[in-house]
Amino acid sequence: MEKHPATVCYxxxxxxxxxxxxxxxxxxxxxKHNGT
Structure with a gap:
């Protein structure tokens, strides 16, 4: 499993x-998506 830093927003x-x-x-x- 790769690790990618991110922030939990919800x-x-x-x-x-x-x-x-x-x-x-x-x-x-x-x-794949920009969140909109």
Missing amino acids: FGLVDNHSGEWIGIEWWNQQG
Whole structure:
């Protein structure tokens, strides 16, 4: 598993979805989406 630094911006429930969700902001340009 690789390690990539990030900041947790949200942890909790999301409407119309089950379970708890985590929203993160990568410190570098990781991921497929820009968060909008």
